[in-house]
Amino acid sequence: MALSKNPNSITLVDVARVSGVSLKTASRVLNQEVSVRRATATKVRNVMSSLGYRPNELARGLKARRSATIGMIVKNLADPFTSNAVKAVEEVARANGYIVILASSGWDPEVERSGVESLIRRQIDGLIISPIGSPKSSFVDIVPPGLNVVTLDQPIRNAPFDSVMIDNRKSAKTATQHLLNHGHKKIVALSTRSQLYTSTERIAGYRDAMNKAGLEVRTGLVEDESSMTADWLDQLISKQHQADALFCMNWVCTMSALRGMRQIGKRLKKDLAFLSFDDFDLADMMKPSISAVRQPSNIFGYEAAQLLFARIRGNVAPKRRSIVLPTQLVLRESCGCELKG
Amino acid sequence: MALSKNPNSITLVDVARVSGVSLKTASRVLNQEVSVRRATATKVRNVMSSLGYRPNELARGLKARRSATIGMIVKNLADPFTSNAVKAVEEVARANGYIVILASSGWDPEVERSGVESLIRRQIDGLIISPIGSPKSSFVDIVPPGLNVVTLDQPIRNAPFDSVMIDNRKSAKTATQHLLNHGHKKIVALSTRSQLYTSTERIAGYRDAMNKAGLEVRTGLVEDESSMTADWLDQLISKQHQADALFCMNWVCTMSALRGMRQIGKRLKKDLAFLSFDDFDLADMMKPSISAVRQPSNIFGYEAAQLLFARIRGNVAPKRRSIVLPTQLVLRESCGCELKG
């Protein structure tokens, strides 16, 4: 007997007909509503599985006005901080019966904006965004009233979104002070995309510590990591500052600097103390091992997702919530510390 | 004047009414169909933007039977190989006007299966999967006839899916031969999840080379990286085999082994040559630098996405296609090579 006209797709209508119940009753069973007699429910469920019925989530969402989908936009998936955060978000979403649509902006405000647009058209129930945060980056105006948004890594100015962050300024200040305690004086702070929130905050923390110690502030700021060549580094560190310590403000920066240092023959710790904002795999295995400020990337994702689903479930006061996660200064050898063992 | 009854949502009906055209004409403009007079199209487009109209992709997809969405399932997003592949897929998808729903299985066949189910219910137009590939892992039976699937990293037995892979066996054989050329004889191959396709293939390649050289095959196989403790490693390498070289068959394995080696005081190269299947960030910065078989992770994702969209566009012969990407043996110091400079 022919079921639906549609080539290879069993619909709820088919299920209802084969079960001998109405469409609505079949729908009730699908949605696990209580007001169905046990026997009826069992019968319908049996038909569903024997027919290989698969609910069409597009159709469900259209009528029910919820897609069981959340969107997530990140800047660069190749960054381990990001991929760990995404991983955590995906896990929480799955546990809540949601799926994640992932988009990446690649540091391009246009892409970020159109990415948000695209997600909204898909009727996402929530959005987690790790915003570029450039002055040009504005997507706030296109977020519809009902949509719950959580920002990760940095906040959006004047926007009522929940957020998960670290205290960039304080973390950088503490780390800088650690370098100062080792007796380093000519500490150079290195950063990319220096106009961005996280960068400016970290640099500010570095400044705080240097000013407090009455020492000269020395910074090397570039827009893009590609400008961070070995020659440039040599010029900055050796010629311009005769630096005795280097503080890299993010992961790409650290990667570029480590390579550059080797090219110009600077030995970590011996010639120059080194500290990285952002810990990474194998930092403990380098020689010397690299000291770092560690951000809890998986907790970042986890907390952001928790905030979002609390909103989606609606059991949360309307007041904006902002979580500030603790960072950890992981002391290894490159800063000047001696490791036991 | 009241638009649609829906609280905060402008529909195409609203656009049509304000524009003074029929619903279908508005739809035509939205879909950039040619058969609309320029003036009419312009007028409608103006209304769309002035009203802030946003097409509902759920509704479009329901009717048009395409969601402009592809699904992707990976095993572990924390693995840099994976995150790079996902990144590439997302970029190709975006260029094609598609978005990516990301799911991760965490090496759990149940999760993989239900993940595929969930994606199918969302009416994805294509699926890229990096399958667990365990005997228990079977999702082939739930893939509907029309759905295009591309497998990444490993194939599915008896399934008609396109695939992107490397030649695991040959790559491992070549790498092993390189170790042999250095004069190493007691080479131990280390692998996790040894029953999986990529693992068995790589081990087989290692065997090929050892057998050809008339040397004893020595393997250390564990299910999970957590079993790969320093004690276990010491027992295997020192006591059981008095190994002079170690060949790790994947990234997690390499990470565990590097840490374990240090714990038991084995120095790379001096005490034990070392080779990693899977290159990683900073492999060139370790002391000694780590030699590795490099898989082109971004190309992996790119090629998989290209295969998929070729299918989705329908301009491809029905024959199954399998792309085998070249690997690169990156020679650094740990295998025994001397680096210039």
Add this chain to the structure above:
DNA sequence: GTGAAAGCGCTAACAA
């Protein structure tokens, strides 16, 4: 506890 009818926002036939 169950069902009939309406309609979510859009596109596909078929007219005109």
Add this chain to the structure above:
DNA sequence: TTGTTAGCGCTTTCAC
């Protein structure tokens, strides 16, 4: 070139 009429697969009134 444009409009009318269905209807995608489901949930939601509101009735019984």
